[in-house]
Amino acid sequence: MTRTDALTRGLADFEHALAARDVVAAVDVVEELLHDGADAVTVALDIIAAAQRRVGERWLRGEWSVAQEHAATGISASALEAIARRVSRKAAPRGRIVLACAEREWHTLPALLVATGLREHGWDVTCLGASTPADRLASYLHDVDPHVAAVSCSVVGALPNSRRFIEAGTGAGIPVLAGGSAFGPDARRAEALGATAWAPSLRAAADVLDALPAVVSPAPPLPAGLLAEQRVLELEHHARTESLRGHWRPEDTLGPDTTGHDEVAAIAKDCVQHVLYAVQAALLTGDGRLVRDAAEWIGAALTARGAPASVTSALGDELAHELRGRERAVTLVRRYWPR
Structure with a gap:
């Protein structure tokens, strides 16, 4: 078996161990690869990091729960410890x-x-x-x-x-x-x-x-105007989160007995917090892609759980209204929020 084949099989076995919540099997996968001569950095990146990216993608698609995601992360941390023990301290x-x-x-x-x-x-x-x-x-x-x-x-x-x-x-x-x-x-x-x-x-x-x-x-120093607006938004973050969540209720687009209703309701506050933080970060960095990426992430997470695409557009409108008076922030939302 070639080194590439061994890594491909190792990744599949490692993902299977994560899905089964089997920490012993996961550690065995990386230890076997290391024993067979695989480089420690390669195993860390091409097995553990690669598997963790796929875990995040499964959560985003609604295939895994938050509990499954957290369990997988804990198992990956244990596997990484096994790699760390093989990394020798240089003299x-x-x-x-x-x-x-x-x-x-x-x-x-x-x-x-x-x-x-x-x-x-x-x-x-x-x-x-x-x-x-x-x-x-x-x-x-x-x-x-x-x-x-x-x-x-x-x-x-x-x-x-x-x-x-x-x-x-x-x-x-x-x-x-x-x-x-x-x-x-x-x-x-x-x-x-x-x-x-x-x-x-x-x-x-x-x-x-x-x-x-x-x-x-x-x-x-950062531009004074941008820094001042970001810091005001940081101070107002909790109040704006609660206000937005009160006006934007994507779970109401689903019946209370509909599959996905409770999960949409559970992650809606995280979505609101995420986009408010994205606006703050976009102000400081001048990178409006942060707002666009936040909108796309929210849309993917909610539609995967049965919400219509219109809830993402609705959040953009509510966000611009909530931020009125903060002209730089509103401009970022108007420019970068997908329509």
Whole structure:
């Protein structure tokens, strides 16, 4: 069997273990691949990360519940620990990296994947974990003086807080590497928030790290008007979430006994929060794709559960009405919300 065939079979077996909620079988899959000579980074990315992407896609299509998704993530974390145990500590590491999730980012698995991969590439990585406050990060950076600070961000709600992370790092003269799906498909958001560099993947991160300067200047200030509007929206977030949820009830398009009614109702508040955070992030980064992508994600999640496509259009109208008086935010919604 070729190495490619082994990985293909391993991914199928790993996905089967996730579906069965069998942590022992999942760990056995990765340990067998490693025993047969597969590279640790390859197994982490092509088995665990690939399977987790498919888990998210299954939830979005309404095929898996939130409970199934969370169980799969826990199993994947256990499998990653098995890989991490095989990654040897280098006698002379290339440098020290402090890696953390931005505040409000609770998805630690992507950060742990990156930490494991960078250790395999010879870096000494300290992972601070989920939702790291900027002041705690600043204190830690002062204590350990790493070569690089790296921020992981998978959800758009954490992007504004990534800015505070970047300020903490660059304010201490330490280059900041940004990565994670919330930063999007290119460097635009990372650059707008003041990061020193952006990496689209773990494999790319290794090369980006080699090109970072030893010392950097503090990130330049964000435009005052945009920052002020974002911070007002952040302060108003809870009230606007409740107001929007009161006016936008996609579950009412389904009968109370209809399959999907309760699930649509359960995720509607998450949809509202998601798009309000997307607007905040779009303000700070100037990237209206965040609003468009949020609308498409919401539409996919709701229509997969039986709601009509019109509920997504209705949310865009309600959102623009809710944000009236915040002209920059309304302009983003009017321009980027799909019609």
